[in-house]
Amino acid sequence: TLPEAQAIWMDGELVPWREAQVHVLTHGLHYGTGVLEGTRVYPTAAGPAAFRLDEHLRRLERSARMVRIHLTHDRDTLSRASLDLVRENGHQACYVRHLVYLGYGVMGLDTRRAPVRTTIATWEWGSYLGDEAPTHGIRLMTSSWRRNDPNVVPTAAKASGPYLNSVLAKREAVDAGFDEALLLSRDGYVAECSAENIFVVRDGVLHTPPSSAGALEGITAGSVCVLARDLGMRLEVRNLLRSDIYGADEVFVCGTAAGVVPVQSLDHREIGAPGPVAKQLGDLFRAITVGEEPRYQHWLTPVG
């Protein structure tokens, strides 16, 4: 169960958590017609701060354009509303969920006249893959489900409907006793996990799949790429096979909910204890999020 906060922002109104309800004939509930974002607020010495909020809201705008949902609030409004809500709910650290969905009033698949609804919710959310994950690493399973194909749905959009793909893969993996699922593209290349992007380290070089494999353009992954370059590491964006993961020196996954998390094994092939590259990038990422790295201060927006 979710740890309740005080209020949820619904199209400009602050609604008490338990009253933030929708009609059962909400379009998005039936057809997955929505776009969403997940942003984290971290505790810093100067108070809570949102990590790359503007990047998340820009991705929300791109997602909306891709699935033809016309946003009714601009980025500035959403940014201010998000920070105000975090303050109002009194969080020192939390997850912020933006959701723009088609509401009640139209059924069927022609969405031209469907009303657009915007909500922002916050809650306190611990480590998504478990408290042990950053130190012990996670166990992955190759999913029997392929990652959404970019010509079936726009995989670069963080849209509600396509999440059924991630939900199926995650459920299969946890039912089989693994922590997380690895999804392959239709062509059989590594795409990503159900809610994280993936990186492989081999002979000191970082490798990550191209967006053509169907992965979401993760903001954490984008940040990790910046850090890798700033640390002078070599990074190659290229197609990866599952054997590249079985044979890697190190593997790690990253996402807003999960953080930067090493991979212990894939399909029972042991990759080993968390390695130095994942540790260095993970430690730097965590230090940045809590405001301990002045060089990356511009990635944080104070809640105020």
Ligand code: PMP
């Ligand atoms: N892939 C998928 C399918 C996801 O749901 C997420 C989480 N948004 C990610 C990757 C990681 O993206 P981000 O770093 O922006 O959270």
